[in-house]
Amino acid sequence: MSMRLPQNVMICEVAPRDGFQAEKTFIPTGLKIEIIRALAETGVRQIEVTSFVHPKAIPQLKDAEEVVRAVEDLKHITLRALVPNVKGAQRAIDSGIKKLKLMLSATDSHSLSNANCTVKEAMDAQEAIVEYAQNNGTEVSGSISVAFGCPYEGRVPVEKLLQIISRYRSMGIREVSLADTTGMANPMQMHQTLKTILDSFSDMTYSMHLHNTRGMAFANALVALEHGVTHFDASIAGLGGCPYAPGATGNIATEDLVHAFEEMGVSTGIDVDALLLVAEKTKSILGHDGGSFLLQAGPCSRLHEKPTGQHKQG
């Protein structure tokens, strides 16, 4: 047995969207901007900054335009935003967003619960968003929620993923995020799923969005790495979860993922100590975290002072 891992990975920080939208109270815009700017100092190169949904649907992100305009000067960061429809795409592009992310579910049950439409209806509706973005020279990535397990239907057959990826591909999309929204994926399933997907559509970039709901997120990330996947989402302090997926808890914490990757010699370009300071700050602003090992234990590099000698020589 050998273990070959990529030398470099790209981690997209999603807390400003995925984490902040899951908070019960509205985080003041100034604090959001402060956290995004702090994240941008750690070596992070891509941030999902907000979602251009209707303010009534997700009031926590009603300040989308204001947030994006306030961080648009961070030219070394790819600012990504979630858009549910053409109106959202217009708002995002007008605000200065350079990369849109589409979202749909792998199963009809989750799609109906989350977006009140079937998967096919969701895919049909995305055609117009992609066309709008392409006409405006804006990059679009796709995503698939509950790609491995649905809280209503259980394990998701890989054929459903292939259908959706094929449809995204035919729209001209070349990057798809596979989201284990409720942390139901296991490493064997991850292996088999990625093998099938990579065999079928090898010209796409896949990105992994993993939740640690049942403790398997990092093992799933490891398997994805071994398949050559180099794009991962993660959320500072483990914030987030899907408000429409029962039992869905924290995204894998960015500090945990960065630390684990760096310990294995996989370069993230991110300074884990700087990141940990942002995680601590974010936790103190929100009053809680969403599940972060490093916030509790610190990195492996933080050693303790050697015990002094009660030991008798000889």
Added chain:
Amino acid sequence: MSMRLPQNVMICEVAPRDGFQAEKTFIPTGLKIEIIRALAETGVRQIEVTSFVHPKAIPQLKDAEEVVRAVEDLKHITLRALVPNVKGAQRAIDSGIKKLKLMLSATDSHSLSNANCTVKEAMDAQEAIVEYAQNNGTEVSGSISVAFGCPYEGRVPVEKLLQIISRYRSMGIREVSLADTTGMANPMQMHQTLKTILDSFSDMTYSMHLHNTRGMAFANALVALEHGVTHFDASIAGLGGCPYAPGATGNIATEDLVHAFEEMGVSTGIDVDALLLVAEKTKSILGHDGGSFLLQAGPCSRLHEKPTGQHKQG
């Protein structure tokens, strides 16, 4: 890339020793026995029931004899106990223990802190314990604490492990537990370490004792599985930790490990739902858990009711 995993594994439940000794208060003997007997009903085949240390050193386990005698009738379970010296081995064997476990640290700093002697001194002292056990026809397994990372010295060179394993082997011991006491191991290190150890001493049985301190325990278990390792320690409700290792938190929870293995098609012989009931009961007895994903989220098989149709047809 392929993924080949063993079909069956053996998980040793260690909460009655590792978990209960880490509790601040003494758990009444009757409750300990109740939990051990409940565990024995779930399909678990090996339990580390107690430690025969001096009652003043670890008063939480001062009832070692009483506990062992009360569960000795569980003939389908291998009852294992930790012994620090010949006196402990005598007490254990007299109580009916059939498998002893020795303990030492990979580094002098940890050994001095934990046992007030160097690694070499600890190994020298173990000779007499092994001789005593062999004369009494009792199986002995070895173990190495902080085998991957020491909280005082950092990453542990594999040469230290080879020296200790070699010494154990020369004593006639054929099973060694590698403990990541402070959760500092990463999967690449696990891969490289196991490769070296298995190349050097292929006739030994290795068992993994993993802590999830930094979120890497299950990924490390996966790598060990891929190397053909089939023996794992785990602790119900994630109880435990090393009182002498700063920052050491929870063992990997038995219910999390069993669930993840079974999800991958690796048979543990343990009923995850029955185990989860014992975890819940143990948590309610102690008033807390030590970090358990499944106690929070439930198994993947526990689906939610499908949302009913607000959806407009067509």
